[in-house]
Amino acid sequence: MSMFKKGRIAAGVVAVGAIVALAGCASGDPTAPETGSAGASGDGIVVGSFAFPESEILGEIYAQALTAQGFDVSTKFNIGPRQQTIPALQDGSINLIPEYNGNLLAYYDTEFAERTTEDVDAALVDAVAADDLVVYASAEAEDKDAYVVTSEFASANNLTSIGDLAAVQPFSLGANPQFAELGYGIPGLASVYGVSDVTFVPYEDYGGPDTVKALTDDTVQVADIYTTSPDLKAKDLVVLEDPENLIAAQNVIPLLSSKIASDELQKALDAVSAELTTDDLIDLRNRVEGDEKASASTAAKDWLTEKGLI
Incomplete structure (x- = not known):
């Protein structure tokens, strides 16, 4: 086993899985779309998220940015860990989710040696293709150990x-x-x-x-x-800076089903990634998780408006 195996993933799976188990008891099918009518048999885009606030904020950013570009978008947030989100992408329950490139690559290859954003992104292309999935450009924004x-x-x-x-x-x-x-x-x-x-x-x-x-x-x-x-x-x-890349890249990156991939969708998502920074994520999280208690929807809308994306 590589010395760089991602321990955060294993811990996150347990914690998030427990949340999802509780949520499932109360709300039924955890992969049914929350809003809109797009689904496995529809032509729309169903944006999912993991079960933590930052992921929901990112899901709102994707959903609202795409809606502003004329896409038919619905959402299904707080699904759970990759053991649930990847199958949901494959069966069409969702078809787009904000991901983190390093942890996503570790899901497919626990022994991965890539460290930089460029190398991790490049390795992901083939890794996710095995599940009929696609990644577009990653953002500068990273959520990783430091x-x-x-x-x-x-x-x-x-x-x-x-x-x-x-x-x-x-x-x-x-x-x-x-x-x-x-x-x-x-x-x-x-x-x-x-x-x-x-x-x-x-x-x-x-x-x-x-x-x-x-x-x-x-x-x-x-x-x-x-x-x-x-x-x-x-x-x-x-x-502290990490010039030797001890900690692998964990950039925000859109992961989607190849069935909805298109030049228009890539252009819209690339525009979001081009603007999103780590400082932005800190500020967005602070608005939602801090004293203000803004909704993920409101925080996302304000950020998109500020960046001229809606």
Whole structure:
């Protein structure tokens, strides 16, 4: 098994799968379209999403952008992990979903060696074709693990990249328990960047409030926090650069059934990808998950309007 195997996927499958199991008990068929009449036998586009807020926001962006271009669009959000979304794409329950290129490639090849956006995107073309699926251009926006420090710690120690941590050893690092064994975690930190004098402190919330608090109160000096976390801006945290691509690309990318693929659809989705940045995702998540509690639909509409896409 490759040292770079994606542990976040396995954990996410368990957590999201539990959510879907509960939802299924209450709402019946989890792959029936929520709005509109497009489905497996229709000519419309059914946009799906995973069962977490960021994915729903992205699904709304795709759906509203395509509707503005004259496509017949309906939505089916909060489906679950790839073990459910890929079959849904194949049977026509949905036919388009916002994906993440690195984790999607890992679904097809747990031993994948590609690290950069370009290499991962290129490998995906053949990987998804096996399921009669297609990917279009990925966005600059990424939601992936990152080595994060406070701005004070970065400034005091002249830290800009992961390799700079070698100069501040020993230090404590907080992350999910699996991080101690993942290829892009503690083992990769040592083998790729030569940083090995690290005290690992496990937290169960995957870059959530407990991990952030441990970082900001100096219980740990480095933490694994995802790159679209609203706390990065709210707490003035610094994402350390990864010039050696220890952590594989996780760019947002549209995944769709080849049955609906067309030049017009590609043009419309490429236009969205060309505008979407990681900072945008942070701001969108903050609006939906923060104090404002905006709906995913409202946040998506405002972003699309700002970018001149609707």
